[in-house]
Amino acid sequence: MDTLEILVYNGSMNDDKLTWKRLSSKPIYETRIFSVQEVNKIFSNGDKANFVQIEAPDWVTIIPELPGTGENREFLTVRQYRHGSGKVGMEFPAGTVDPGEQPARTAARELLEETGYTAAELIKIGSVNPNPAFMTNTTYTFLARGLQKVADQNLDEHEYLDVHTETYKNLMRIIGTEEYHSAITVQAWHFYLRYTGDIG
C-alpha cells in the first residue's frame, strides 16, 4: 500500500489528542431498534461535556444479484413504507443482526424472510458506520449470488413489503433519487460497483 499524501494546513493533532475519553454514561431511552445513551466525556485539554449516542445492533444490507451479465442483469429490491421518512421507498433487503449472530447469517436470514430467496454465495463487500457522529454500530454490505426462490416471504410483525426486480441500468439511474431515497442503499450500491470493478 502506498503512503497517503496527507497535507495538514492547520494544526495537526494525533489520535490521542483528538479523542474524548468516556467518564460515565446514563441510559436515557430504550426502543426495539436502538437505545439512547448520554455519555460524559473528557477531552485531551481537560474540557468535559455530555454527548448523546444511539446504541444499535449492527445492520446488514444485501444486494441480491440475479444471474445475467451486462447492463440488463437484474437485482431484487424491496418496496416498503418507512417510518422515519414517512414515505414508501425502495431499498435493498436489509435487517438487524440478532445477539450472537454472524452478520453473514443475518444476511441469509433477512434475504429469505424478505424475498423468499436463498443464496449460494454471500460475499461481504464492505462495512462502515452508518453515522459516526452519533451511531455506535456497523452496517455490513453483502453481495448475494446464486439466488434460488425457495419460499414465500416470512415477515416480522408490522412489516409489509413488495419485492421487485430492477436492472443494473435502471439502478444506475435511480439509486439516490426520490424513489431510492436511502443513504444506506446508495452506500451499498457504491460498494457493489467497487467490488465488481465498475469504479475505481
Place this chain on the structure above:
Amino acid sequence: MDTLEILVYNGSMNDDKLTWKRLSSKPIYETRIFSVQEVNKIFSNGDKANFVQIEAPDWVTIIPELPGTGENREFLTVRQYRHGSGKVGMEFPAGTVDPGEQPARTAARELLEETGYTAAELIKIGSVNPNPAFMTNTTYTFLARGLQKVADQNLDEHEYLDVHTETYKNLMRIIGTEEYHSAITVQAWHFYLRYTGDIG
C-alpha cells in the same frame, strides 16, 4: 424517461395500502442534535402500533474540490473524533441546517467554519434520507468549487478537527474503509462520481 422494468412476484400493494397513517405522537427525549418521538400509527388493514422516530434538522455534506484535473486532483477532508463510533475518522466537511437556513447557505457556512475556505460555486449534487427506517430528515450533498482560503477555522464548542487534502486517486481507494468509515461520506462520494460522469 423510460419506463421502469418492475416485476412484482409476491402481492403488490399500492402506496396507500403500504402507508401507515399517524394517529398521535409523544415526544420522548430531546438533545442538541435530534429528538426522539414515539408515534402511534394505523395500517391499511387496521393494524395499530407504536414506532420510534428520530427527528433531526437536515444535514449537509460538502465535497470541496481543489483546482486540478485527473487522478491527482485534490479534495479537502476533515479528521475528527466521532462520538458515535468512538474513533477518530475522516469525512468530508458536514453540518446541520439551522432553522430557516437554506441548505446551500449551510454548506458555505460549514465549509468556512471547518476549513477556512470559501467556494465560488456550491452545486447541489443530490439528497437522500440518511436512514428512512427511523430518521425523518434529509441529507444534502454539495460540490464546492472555486475554493479560496480566507480565514482560520472557526469551530463550534467541543469541536476539534484537522483539515487534510487527499487526491482523487487516494479517495477512490480509501473511502469506505477503516479510515473513512462513514456511510454518509461514501454516499456523498457516490453522488460526486455520478455528477462528474465517472460512473453511470
